[in-house]
Amino acid sequence: MNARLDATRVASILARVAQARPRVHCLTNTVAQNVTANMLLAFGAIPSMAVHPDEVADVAAAAGAILINLGTISPEGERAIPRLLELARAQGKPLVLDPVFVELSPLRMRLAEDILRLPGIVVRGNGGEMQALAPLLAATPGATRITTGAVDRIEAPSGLFEIAHGHPLMTKVTGLGCASSALVAACCAVEPDPGLAAGAALTAFGIAGEIAAERSAGPGSFAMHLIDALASLDEATLLTRMG
Numbered sequence: 001m002n003a004r005l006d007a008t009r010v011a012s013i014l015a016r017v018a019q020a021r022p023r024v025h026c027l028t029n030t031v032a033q034n035v036t037a038n039m040l041l042a043f044g045a046i047p048s049m050a051v052h053p054d055e056v057a058d059v060a061a062a063a064g065a066i067l068i069n070l071g072t073i074s075p076e077g078e079r080a081i082p083r084l085l086e087l088a089r090a091q092g093k094p095l096v097l098d099p100v101f102v103e104l105s106p107l108r109m110r111l112a113e114d115i116l117r118l119p120g121i122v123v124r125g126n127g128g129e130m131q132a133l134a135p136l137l138a139a140t141p142g143a144t145r146i147t148t149g150a151v152d153r154i155e156a157p158s159g160l161f162e163i164a165h166g167h168p169l170m171t172k173v174t175g176l177g178c179a180s181s182a183l184v185a186a187c188c189a190v191e192p193d194p195g196l197a198a199g200a201a202l203t204a205f206g207i208a209g210e211i212a213a214e215r216s217a218g219p220g221s222f223a224m225h226l227i228d229a230l231a232s233l234d235e236a237t238l239l240t241r242m243g
Ligand SMILES: Nc1ncnc2c1ncn2[C@@H]1O[C@H](COP(=O)(O)OP(=O)(O)OP(=O)(O)O)[C@@H](O)[C@H]1O
Pocket: 032, 100, 125, 126, 127, 148, 149, 150, 151, 152, 165, 166, 167, 168, 170, 171, 173, 174, 175, 176, 177, 178, 179, 180, 202, 205, 206
């Protein structure tokens, strides 16, 4: 099922991130901002986090990809969203939606519905979030749907990928799902097939999680080791871990 996503392919996408150093503009939640920025840097990408509706499109204009995360959506963030959608549409820029807790509020569901109208949209959520969005996604042809958990499932126009890497400690540090969405966006900036881009990002993140778990004593040191493991991931490690 993942025949097109071997270690060489993943390494090639990661090398393109390291070479191009794409900026990912993150309209994200206040909890996950720091860990998201640090994971992007460890991955070789560059974060920008502007929120103000009157500057967000200027700041994002030269970014390689955009992330919209609904986790602590504010009135200001809500006004920034159409600016980013307009920019992504005009420039054909990749946009990833992280529908945090979309099942908890009609406001989030309405915002998700607007964002899902963007052609080529990529959505990454956990099982509950993706289940809540299922009726909307069923009416969204061309979207890439990513459900993370013990096994990550990527349903893309180019096919289905399943990633069985990672570690349960990844659920004990807040914002790692949010950070994974940003890494998917970074790969979308350098790889036109969003299925392969998401597969590379989540394989790298999962393998870094496995390595970090071997080095850590609990969730605190795990977060630190995860940044280090992601920053030093190389093709030889991918080959060994992907088998
Ligand atoms: N039980 C598990 N075993 C291995 N890896 C896991 C497990 N659960 C989650 N992961 C990994 O953790 C990362 C985050 O996924 P998760 O589904 O926990 O996100 P999330 O619920 O959106 O997190 P958050 O909202 O806290 O940011 C993914 O890379 C995923 O593969």
